[in-house]
Amino acid sequence: xEIHKIEGIIEAVLFxxxxxxxxxxxxxxxxxxxxxxQSIITxxxxxYDTEKRGIKIIKIGxxxxxxxxxxxxxxxxxxxxxxKRNPLSNATLEVLAIVAYKQPVTRSxxxxxxxxxxxxxxxxxxxxxxxxxxxxxxAPGRPAxxxxxxxxxxxxxxxxxxxxxxxxxxxxxxxxxxxxGSGED
Amino acid sequence: xxxxSFKLEIFEGPLDLLLHLINKNKLSLYDIPIFEIxxxxxxxxxxxxxxxIEVSSEFLVIAAHLLYIKSKMLLPKYDEDAADEDDxxxxxxxxxxxxxRFKQASLFFREREFAGGLTFYKMQxxxxxxxxxxxxxxxxxxxxxxxxSEVAERIKYxxxxxxxxxxxxxxxxxxxxxxxxxxxxxxxxxxNRVCFSDIFKGMKTKSExxxxxxxxxxxxxLNRIKIMKKDGKSELRYVKGKC
Numbered sequence: 001x002e003i004h005k006i007e008g009i010i011e012a013v014l015f016x017x018x019x020x021x022x023x024x025x026x027x028x029x030x031x032x033x034x035x036x037x038q039s040i041i042t043x044x045x046x047x048y049d050t051e052k053r054g055i056k057i058i059k060i061g062x063x064x065x066x067x068x069x070x071x072x073x074x075x076x077x078x079x080x081x082x083x084k085r086n087p088l089s090n091a092t093l094e095v096l097a098i099v100a101y102k103q104p105v106t107r108s109x110x111x112x113x114x115x116x117x118x119x120x121x122x123x124x125x126x127x128x129x130x131x132x133x134x135x136x137x138x139a140p141g142r143p144a145x146x147x148x149x150x151x152x153x154x155x156x157x158x159x160x161x162x163x164x165x166x167x168x169x170x171x172x173x174x175x176x177x178x179x180x181g182s183g184e185d
Numbered sequence: 186x187x188x189x190s191f192k193l194e195i196f197e198g199p200l201d202l203l204l205h206l207i208n209k210n211k212l213s214l215y216d217i218p219i220f221e222i223x224x225x226x227x228x229x230x231x232x233x234x235x236x237x238i239e240v241s242s243e244f245l246v247i248a249a250h251l252l253y254i255k256s257k258m259l260l261p262k263y264d265e266d267a268a269d270e271d272d273x274x275x276x277x278x279x280x281x282x283x284x285x286r287f288k289q290a291s292l293f294f295r296e297r298e299f300a301g302g303l304t305f306y307k308m309q310x311x312x313x314x315x316x317x318x319x320x321x322x323x324x325x326x327x328x329x330x331x332x333x334s335e336v337a338e339r340i341k342y343x344x345x346x347x348x349x350x351x352x353x354x355x356x357x358x359x360x361x362x363x364x365x366x367x368x369x370x371x372x373x374x375x376x377n378r379v380c381f382s383d384i385f386k387g388m389k390t391k392s393e394x395x396x397x398x399x400x401x402x403x404x405x406x407l408n409r410i411k412i413m414k415k416d417g418k419s420e421l422r423y424v425k426g427k428c
Contacts, residue, residue, distance in 0.1 A: 018308060019307070019308050019309035066306075066307070067304045067306045068304060070303035073304070082302070087295075088298065093291040094197065096291065097293075097294055113284055114197065114198050114200065114287075115198045115199045115243055115247060116198030116199065116200070116243045117241075117243065154301045155301040156294060156300055156301055157300035157304070165293065167287075167290060170285075170286045170289040
């Protein structure tokens, strides 16, 4: 199959689906192996970029989705009024960080790391759809396991969990201060 | 009454408070002076109570742990034992480092919290399914006309079905066993004895014969007649005293 045709198929399928489509599914549709397909999608995404189009193709975990480019947000806001949300509390954000790096993770693991009960934060994160219960740990009491969602990747503009900076990269130097981040407090 | 001259900070938990104390005193996480920190930690808890803030059990757990480490340090150490045991001080330091990492990772997420807000996505929506013309797609009016003409032609040349064709279905005459019983009994009345084969004389249908045979069996069962052998022939006779 010609590369242009494959690009066309991917474009059409992503447009029709709206929602994110996995590489597996796209590979199924086009009968093209995944590595080749991924490079074709990357090429297509680059094309959108260089041709100054209004849309882009983004990667969410192992899925691809069409989205509008950030630079046009002010125009889109004229047809889609923005939704407001209060920033997450420090505690909730800490829980989110733990889930993001330690997933799948139980409530008790989160509590152990933070040294304080975190059920409210977990509930809040599930409520706003940033984390979800993905199963049960095969241990006494069968505690729920939590993972981050595609919505988490989308709203934090993170490509995939594996693309997060390594947790050990948040260095604590000898005087117990400073980090990769822009400082504390 | 003692004047309160400072602001009480709110912490996310006991580990957060410990980190704050270590930070405030510019101490190293890898070498925590347990004595000072424990003292400051417990002072803080006392102040929380002073402010009427409920000290949750989690703060007390860490306070107890600090006191445990402190008491352990006061006791003389025996080297051969120490090698086996996990040093609670090291353990605490590791817990603090891990917590601090996540605390700092949370700052990374704080920066990005609304990063995706400028991008718009469509969620899975209703997709108008493709309408497919199924199998009749090639049929035209002329095809339909041709088909009906063919059927009409076939009907035209068909002869009316003869009555004999229906005989097997509709021509069956129902012969009741009871009617044959009556016939056999009247014959016996007239001739006193009847040859078995005579009963079936002049019979046209299978059902008549079957009904007659069943009638004979029925009469025998009811003990009204009996079958006798005479000159190599079977004869039907009345059972005595039953006429």
